[in-house]
Amino acid sequence: MTELLLKYFRTKQQKVESEKLFDTQCPFCSMQCKMTLVEQSIVSRKKYLTLGKENPTSEGRLCIKGMNAHQHTVNKERLKYPMLKVNGEFVRISWEEALQQIKENFTRIQEKDGQNALAVYGSASITNEEAYLLGKFARVALKTKNIDYNGRLCMSAAATAANQTFGMDRGFTNSLSEIPFTRCIILAGTNIAECQPTMMPYFEKAKENGAYIIAIDPRETATTKMADLHLKLKPGTDAALANGLLKVMIEENYMDKVFIKERATGYEKVKDHVMSLNLDDIEEITGVPCKQIRKAAILFGREESGMIFTARGVEQQTDGVLAVRNYLNILVSTGKIGKPHSGYAAITGQGNGQGAREHGQKADQLPGYRSIENEDHRAYIARVWGINKDELPGKGVSAYEMMEKIDEGEITGLFLMCSNPIVSNPNAEFVQKALKKLKFFVAVDLFVSETARLADLILPTSSYLEDEGTMTNVEGRVTLREASYPCPGEVKHDWQILCEIAKVLGQGEYFSFSSAEEIFTELRMASRGGMADYYGITYERIRKEGGILWPCPDSDHKGTKRLFETSFAHEHGKAAMVVVQNEPVIQKDQVNDEFPLYLTTGRVMSHYLTGVQTRKSSALAARNVEAFMEIHPTTARRYHISDQSLVKIESRRGSIVVRSKWSETIRQDTVFVPFHWADSQNVNLLVSNELDPDCRMPGFKVSAVRVSPVMDFHK
Structure with a gap:
């Protein structure tokens, strides 16, 4: 009798309860932690549990955001159908009607206002495949020069500084695995403990191994509390502080003269400039006591290895590029770059902040980190895409400048993918007023965001659980986000939406993809030989190896763990140092009696x-x-x-x-x-x-x- 009852209850439980596993990775920060979502169906409700999954970057760790990421995916407010604004209210329409609306309005705008009257605004949270396809969509399907993305507001200063100094930008010049073994670390304008929590154990291990950590931030944060020395500078004075640090290092003779001679340009001019500066003046500018500046400089300068990490605190300034370049001056002049446990790291903010800027979303870039103004680069991409290079538009404008062009009436139509510029852009009231002037505005999103409220048409897109594709994480590791969760309603993937719009616009032959992997195959070819070379990376290899650090030029290449070991990426092979003034060329917002x-x-x-x-x-x-x-x-x-x-x-x-x-x-x-x-x-x-x-x-x-x-x- 007992056995029969047990069998009955076991059979009943199996009928009312099932469990499904979905492998994925977190949609939020640039660590891109791997995880598995467990979905349990119990009678008429579902219960979820998120488990960390072993991987080379976060080693199975998750933070509070990752553990709860699924909640927005299953939220009842998810968009499930195309929505058209009619008399100020959104009403459900079919995909066929939505595509026809786009065709009619986009065609009308370009016929009346010109080819570049249409603009595309992208995202650093979409996959590499979708970032690549969005750039191609703008330039081939719409034939417009006006494309940029929200990463312009996040990583552009660090990327530009690295390109100017090293000739190449990969965020991290080393892999995360080297952090625990470095001797001194400078964390400039980065709150890793709250922004990338699963990265913190690398720094904790470094401290256990005797590393000295210097944090530079106007606030005390969970990150600065970990540091041995906190330089609490005035906001916006990083360039001057770096000058002070470099001055002391030169005075104390911590320069690597052999490295400078063989692998750097511009050092003598930088030296003459910083030696002409007064450390007391730098204390006045930054609010950091001379004693602390000197201590930090000596501690970093005397160690055999060191790393500098920057993030938005340094970069989101009107002299962000030069501020970062001044920190890079420190690395180059002390020879702490291209060597074990020494290098630079720009802490990427968005989930795909690295990959999204490498393959064509930026106004001045083509896939593989090629320049849209370089004729050889244009010719190569045109061949991959099967078009004449003269058909490729030129350079457009940056994200915020796009809003200015909309306000001026030069841009009258906008295609927005997975971004919220009303909230993320500066001078936000102006941005909102500008967007209201558009003749036709299409937004692709999971929800009716603050910006999507203003759209004429909203297209429902898939979430991280539903949308397969590659992402490039904080250390430049290309990972594969598996996604098998079913899309709700009539939701489509971003890449599917782009392909369908291209088809109704008569450009379907260039967008005949049936999977994300097919797009990645073309991306590999488009990136081949470029600075960000993904050619040797395949879905099969990523699944087998857990992610690959680019550049990876062929299938036998293991990926590049450390950049610049023998030379930098400039034609002359050297790093370019530059003189940086204490005060920026563009004056920052000034405090006074009215705004103190x-x-x-x-x-x-x-x-x-x-x-x-x-x-x-x-x-x-x-x-x-x-x-x-x-x-x-x-x-x-x-x-x-x-x-x-x-x-x-x-x-x-x-x-x-x-x-x-x-x-x-x-x-x-x-x-x-x-x-x-x-x-x-x-x-x-x-x-x-x-x-x-x-x-x-x-x-x-x-x-x-x-x-x-x-x-x-x-x-």
Whole structure:
């Protein structure tokens, strides 16, 4: 009898409960952690569990975002059908109707306003295949020069600096596995503990092995707490601080003279410049005491190995390129590059921030990190695509400049893929007003984002669980994101959407792909011989090897773990050092009596970018339900602001209202607001439209503001 009952209950349980496993990788930060989603069906509901999966980069670790990433995928607000705006309201239409709308409107716009009146705005969160295809779509299907992407607001300064100094940009010049064995580490403007938490164990291992860590940040963060020395500089003064560090290193004779002679240009001019500077002046500019500058310089200079890491704190400035180049001056002059446990690392922000900029989304680039203005590069890509090189459009404008062209009426139609420029761009109120001027606006997204609200047509796209493809992570490792979760409703993949639009526009012969792997095969050929050479990488190899570091020029190549061991990527084989002034050419927002405080921005651990996905996750949203302003208590009292009270922040561009958060660990002349929230809490409403002259990066990290209380619940 007992055996029969057990059999009955076991059979009943099997009928009402099933379990499915879905291998994937996290859709958020650039670590791209591998994981498995376990979906359990219990009676009429589903339960989910996320497990970390062993891999070369994060070694099976997950953070709070990765563990809850599935929540936005199964959120009830997911877009499932094409939606057309009719009389101000979105109504469901068929894909056939949606494609016809695009054909009619895009054709009308280009016939009346010109070929370049259509623009494409992409994303650094889409796969390599989709980034590649989007660039091809703009230039072949639409024949427009105007394409750029949200990575312009994230990694462009570091990429430009690396290209100018080394002749090549791969984010990391070394692999993550070298970090634990370096002797001294500089973390400049990066909060790894909150932005890339699964990377932290590499630094913890380095400390266990005796490494000395120097953190440079206006705030005390979970990352600076790990450091042995924290240089709490004024926002926007990294270039001057690097000059001070370099001056001390030269004075103390820590230069690698043999390395400089054999492998660098421009050193003598840099030396003459920094030696003419006064360290007391640099203390005045940066707010960092001379004693600390000297200590940091000596500690880094005297060690046999060292690494410098930069992120948005340094890069999102109007002199971001030069600030990064000055840190690279330090590496080159001390010979700490191209050697074991020594090198540079730009901490990529977005999930595919590296790969998305390598294959054609940027206004000035073609696949393989080729230049759109180089005739040989144009000819090669034209052959791969089967078109005449004269048919390829020229260089377009950067992401924010695209908004200016829309405002001026030069761009009248926009195709937006998986980005939210109203929240992510500077001078956000202007961006919103500009987008409202478009004659026809198509948005591709998972949800009706703040920007998608303004669209005429929204197309539903697949999530990370549903969309297979390669991604290139923080260390330049090309990984394969498996995806077998079923798409809801009539959702399509980004690449499918592009192929179908190209077909109705009469360009289907160039977009006859039936899988992501087919697109990758063409991408491999397009990248062959380029700086970012993926030719030797295949889906089969990635599955077998767990990811491959590019460049990988052929199938026998194991991938490149360390760059610049024998030469740099310039034609002359040397690194190019450059003189960097203490003060930027483009003046940053100036504090004065009217706007007396510096505002800087950044992330919190539980959210990602503009929050479109993470704010749809109940577990993540609950951890940070609203934006906040971090302010020193002394400063708060000066402006009559209580802790946890509503405060108005005003700049020369606009104002927002957020809740105050007292912190003893931030500079007294600085306030901090995260950038994951929209509408009245969108911190980018306060940010200037001034751009770095080299990479067109906005100066997100430095804005002059004033603060005042709105409401005090403690009274």
